[in-house]
Amino acid sequence: MISPFLAAAVALAIAFIIAYWVTRRRLEAVRAELAAATDRAAVSSDSDLAAMARLSALLDALPVGVIVIDDDARVVAFNAGATEILGVQAERPVGRALIESVRSYDLDRRLLAALREGVEGTADVPLHAASDRNLRITTKAVHAADGSTEAIAIVEDLTRVRDLEAMRRDFVSNVSHELRTPLSAMKIMIETLQSGAGGEAAAGFLRSLAAETDRMVVLVEDLLDLARLESGKLDMRFGSVDLVELCRDVVASHLPRARRLGISLLATLPDGKVTIIGDRDKLVQVMVNLLDNALRHTPSGGHIDAGLSSAPGLATLYVKDDGPGIPYDALPHIFERFYVVDQSRSRSAGGTGLGLAIVKHIVEAHGGSVTVESELNRGTTFRCTFSI
Amino acid sequence: MARENFHRILNETQQDVLRMGSLVEEAITKAVDALARSDIALAEEILNFDDYIDDLNVRIETNCLNLLALQQPMASDLRTIAAMLDIIIDLERIGDHACDIAQITKHLANEPQLKPMIDIPRMAARAREMLREALDAFANRDATAAHRIPAKDDEVDRLYRTVFKELIEFMAKDPKAINRGSNLILVALYLERIADHATNVCERVAYMVEGVPKKLKRSVVEINDVAAHGDELIRAARVEGATGAP
Numbered sequence: 319m320i321s322p323f324l325a326a327a328v329a330l331a332i333a334f335i336i337a338y339w340v341t342r343r344r345l346e347a348v349r350a351e352l353a354a355a356t357d358r359a360a361v362s363s364d365s366d367l368a369a370m371a372r373l374s375a376l377l378d379a380l381p382v383g384v385i386v387i388d389d390d391a392r393v394v395a396f397n398a399g400a401t402e403i404l405g406v407q408a409e410r411p412v413g414r415a416l417i418e419s420v421r422s423y424d425l426d427r428r429l430l431a432a433l434r435e436g437v438e439g440t441a442d443v444p445l446h447a448a449s450d451r452n453l454r455i456t457t458k459a460v461h462a463a464d465g466s467t468e469a470i471a472i473v474e475d476l477t478r479v480r481d482l483e484a485m486r487r488d489f490v491s492n493v494s495h496e497l498r499t500p501l502s503a504m505k506i507m508i509e510t511l512q513s514g515a516g517g518e519a520a521a522g523f524l525r526s527l528a529a530e531t532d533r534m535v536v537l538v539e540d541l542l543d544l545a546r547l548e549s550g551k552l553d554m555r556f557g558s559v560d561l562v563e564l565c566r567d568v569v570a571s572h573l574p575r576a577r578r579l580g581i582s583l584l585a586t587l588p589d590g591k592v593t594i595i596g597d598r599d600k601l602v603q604v605m606v607n608l609l610d611n612a613l614r615h616t617p618s619g620g621h622i623d624a625g626l627s628s629a630p631g632l633a634t635l636y637v638k639d640d641g642p643g644i645p646y647d648a649l650p651h652i653f654e655r656f657y658v659v660d661q662s663r664s665r666s667a668g669g670t671g672l673g674l675a676i677v678k679h680i681v682e683a684h685g686g687s688v689t690v691e692s693e694l695n696r697g698t699t700f701r702c703t704f705s706i
Numbered sequence: 707m708a709r710e711n712f713h714r715i716l717n718e719t720q721q722d723v724l725r726m727g728s729l730v731e732e733a734i735t736k737a738v739d740a741l742a743r744s745d746i747a748l749a750e751e752i753l754n755f756d757d758y759i760d761d762l763n764v765r766i767e768t769n770c771l772n773l774l775a776l777q778q779p780m781a782s783d784l785r786t787i788a789a790m791l792d793i794i795i796d797l798e799r800i801g802d803h804a805c806d807i808a809q810i811t812k813h814l815a816n817e818p819q820l821k822p823m824i825d826i827p828r829m830a831a832r833a834r835e836m837l838r839e840a841l842d843a844f845a846n847r848d849a850t851a852a853h854r855i856p857a858k859d860d861e862v863d864r865l866y867r868t869v870f871k872e873l874i875e876f877m878a879k880d881p882k883a884i885n886r887g888s889n890l891i892l893v894a895l896y897l898e899r900i901a902d903h904a905t906n907v908c909e910r911v912a913y914m915v916e917g918v919p920k921k922l923k924r925s926v927v928e929i930n931d932v933a934a935h936g937d938e939l940i941r942a943a944r945v946e947g948a949t950g951a952p
Contacts (some may be wrong), residue, residue: 415721418845421728421838423758446735446834 383473387429389466391415403475405447421447425455425471432457433469442476452476492656496537496670500530533670540672543603544655547679554597554683561592561601561626561633561704568605569624572613580618583609586625592633594704600680607673608637608700615698616641633704640697649692653678677702712777716786719769720844723790723797726762727841729755730797731834733804734900738830741811741893742823749808749815759801766794782917789914793844796903796910800837803896810889817886820876826890829865829897832858836904843908849915852908862901869894 374395377384383400387393396411404420411419417426424443431437440456454474461467507523515523546552569585576583605624612622616639623638644652651657656671677700681688686704733755740748770787773779779787836858843851870891877887909920 415717415724417721417724417728421724421731421841423725423728423732426725426728444732446732447838450735 383471383475385411385416385429385471385473386460387416387433387469389433389468391430391433393419394468400473403451403453403473404445405449425453425473428455428457429469429471432459432471433467452480489655492671493541496656497534500534504530537670537672540670540676544672544676544679547676547683552600552683554600556595556597558593559596559598559601561594561635562587562590564598564601565605565624565626565635568602568609572606572609575613576622579613579616581613581616581620581622583613583622583624586623588626588628592626592628592706594633594684594706596684596704597680601684604677604680604702605635605637607677608635608702611673611700612637612639612641612698615639628706631706633706635702635704636699638697638699643694643696643698644690644692645694649690652690653688712773712779712783715769715773716779716783719766719773719790720786722762722766722769723793724841724845726759726766726794726797727837727844729759729762730801730804731837731841733759733801734807734830734834734837737804737807737811738827738897741807741814742827744811744815744819746812746815749811752804752808756801756805759798763794763798766790782914785914785917789844789910792910793907796906800900800903803900806896807893810893814886814889820873820883820886820890825865825869825872826893826897829862829869829894829901832862832865833897833901833904836862836901837907840904840907840911843911844914847911847915849912852911852915855908856905859901859905862898866894866898 374397377395377397378399380397380399383403384395384397385393385400386395392413393411393416394413396406400406400411404422406419416429417423420426422443422445424441425445428437428439428441436459438456438458440454442452442454445451445453452475454476456472456474458470459467460470504527507527511520511523543552565587566585569583573583609622609624612624616622621640623636625636627634627636648657653674655675657674678688681702681704684704686702688700688702690698690700692698733752736748736755737752739745740752770791773787774784836855839851839855842848843855873887873891873894876883913919
């Protein structure tokens, strides 16, 4: 006979087993579901991360600065361009208020105005950081689908553009000045001739007129050459050029002038040939300009050594004088157009201020480089190095 | 005001201090630019700047006092608020000095320069650099930088002595230079004071971060020897004038 206790106990045990089994199955199902969900989440955050990395790489590739701030005015994007233009370390700005990293009241104010009041626009503002810059800032509000607002600023660096504009203005005013000065002198001489000057005076005026005209022809030719060189439109006729022969010829053609000026000019040349691929006429012009420059700046009794030295794979044309030298702070500028170290002296010496600019362009068009070394009262050496 | 609200307002107020700092920085730069170029329009612009600076000053002060009164902040938060209340006084003074320089620019605009300005722009650059770094130290809560920056004040003081001596010599030689010379001495003095205010900002930042109260240094530039030298020069000039008179 089965006691009712035992029956109850067995029933309870069976119920327990069933409950345990059902719960376990359910738990397993939940666990499986959880695992699946976690997997899905991992996959989607992986692809989110990839998309964000791609976006930030794209932003970094832009040549302008891009700054995005979120609803709370915290920086959420700050690309490489912004880092460079605004001079900030790359990882610092994100997650903070912009003013904490970029101390520009204007930029901050405009970005906040776009975010909070929807005031958008473009403005040129100066940035006074480690180095002063001119910036153009464009700000816009961006409304996301979820109702949140962000603001974006595009920052362009106009410093270089402004510098170039200033250079262009200087150039135009220089050209006008260089052309007008001889013209006014010529006009006065012509007027005097017209009013009936004759004899020795007239002959003198005509000689001066011819000299001024020559100077202007040289200047205009130099200008045209330079313009063609700079725009890459100058025809270069490349061929094989023996620099030894070239140097010997140019020095020989300048010997009479050196003798007249009381300057000793000699050429130091290696035996045999040193040949490069180049445009002979243009290379002659390089050597002529450098020699002309040295002859104009070396006082009577001075020495000029022009020559060629070669190392494996390289050939260097040089012109060395023992003239007054170039002041240290003028050295970086001497290859600029119309730069003359001493205005008063150079004018009387008859330079156009374009010769060295032309030298630099021609040498660089040959893939070479030109350097200058100078010491006050000791002399100056120009070197043009070409690969053979 | 909930606690998170407290931190939001505290953060915004700190950002306002940086905004005020960047305005002040720009004001110094423009003031010295205007002076060097005798640019009256730019000088006028700086005088308008002062309104923005004052607005920010009032906003920061009000926020700080509200936070103190309503939240009873403690420790670091309390020190930050106290430091901000001090820092804005220094910033406001710097802004005033920029205005003083702008006024002098307007006053001197029609007078010829004594000589090209070299040391005054140099002083301005140093003072500006100190202020910028002091504000960086505040933004980054960087006590190390805050301790390092004040050493740069020596260079500004040295430049001040040079400018002072040079201008005294100019004025001693040529009484016509007195108006310009004395005004430029004031400009140099303002720039020297600006560097001192930047030093104060650094000391406040160090206190804010480290919590160690420190007495502010009073910066006095010794110029007695220079002034005495100036007296001699003036006497010499007078004697020369007396004997040279017909």
